Amino acid sequence: MATQEQLNFLASAAKSAKLAGHIWPGMAACEAALESTWGSSELALKAHNLFGAKQQIHPVYGTLHLPTREFLNGEWVTEDAEWCEYPDYATSFHERMNTLRRLAGSFPHYAAALAAATPEVYVSQVSLSWSTDPLRAEKCIEISGAHADTISAALQSA
Numbered sequence: 432m433a434t435q436e437q438l439n440f441l442a443s444a445a446k447s448a449k450l451a452g453h454i455w456p457g458m459a460a461c462e463a464a465l466e467s468t469w470g471s472s473e474l475a476l477k478a479h480n481l482f483g484a485k486q487q488i489h490p491v492y493g494t495l496h497l498p499t500r501e502f503l504n505g506e507w508v509t510e511d512a513e514w515c516e517y518p519d520y521a522t523s524f525h526e527r528m529n530t531l532r533r534l535a536g537s538f539p540h541y542a543a544a545l546a547a548a549t550p551e552v553y554v555s556q557v558s559l560s561w562s563t564d565p566l567r568a569e570k571c572i573e574i575s576g577a578h579a580d581t582i583s584a585a586l587q588s589a
Contacts, residue, residue, distance in 0.1 A: 433469070433578060440470040441578055442585035444481065444520065449589040451524035456589075457582040458550035459524060461574040462557075465567065473497060478516040481523045482561075484530065486513040492522075502563040531557065550575065 433441070444463045448456035466483050467475035474480045478495045486494045493516035498509050517523045535542040540559040547553035551572055558568035575582065 437464070437469040438578065438581050440464065441574075442581055444470070444524075445582050445585040446589040447520040448524045449586055451521045451528070453524050453528055454545065455547070455550040455553045456524075457586055458554050458571060458575055459527070460582060460585075461571045461578075462554060463520075463523075464574055465570050466562075474514055478514055479519050479523050480514050480517055481520060482527050484515045484523070484526065486515050491526075492516050492518070502565065 441460055441464050444460035445457055448459040448463070453459040463481035464470070466472075467481045470476075470481070474483065474495065474497060478493075480495070483499070495514045495516050496511065497514055499512045500507050500509055515526070517526065531541045531545055535545055538560045540556045540561075544553045544557035547556060551568075554571045555568040558564075558571070561567070564570075
């Protein structure tokens with residue numbers, strides 16, 4: 432069961448995602464909750480990075496150096512990474528959509544996610560390439576189902 436602070440984060444994330452033009456803002460908020468530990472991760476707090484977006488070759492925003500856990504070769508490992516720093520959550524959602532659109536030609540799962548007819552198909556497709564966690568989509572769908580009322584109310588008020 433989510434705490435009130437977590438529900439507040441989820442509602443705020445859903446509003447930010449909608450304002451940033453995300454195609455599935457409610458599910459994007461669930462992704463952000465999962466990826467950022469409900470907004471409490473060091474990456475979310477210090478860099479407004481809700482999706483674990485790693486820095487690209489030509490950074491537009493600042494860079495934050497932090498360790499990460501990746502699921503590689505059947506086990507969780509820790510490695511250092513360079514992360515994008517964003518000025519706010521809305522920018523994090525906006526840049527996430529930009530990344531998916533920019534890479535859709537190279538990553539068929541991103542193209543399928545962008546063409547998805549439901550938020551569940553969207554998150555199932557995007558998770559195949561976005562994350563090393565094999566259960567990522569299931570976890571996001573679970574968050575969405577458990578907190579549908581919070582998400583719906585937030586999107587209606589955005």
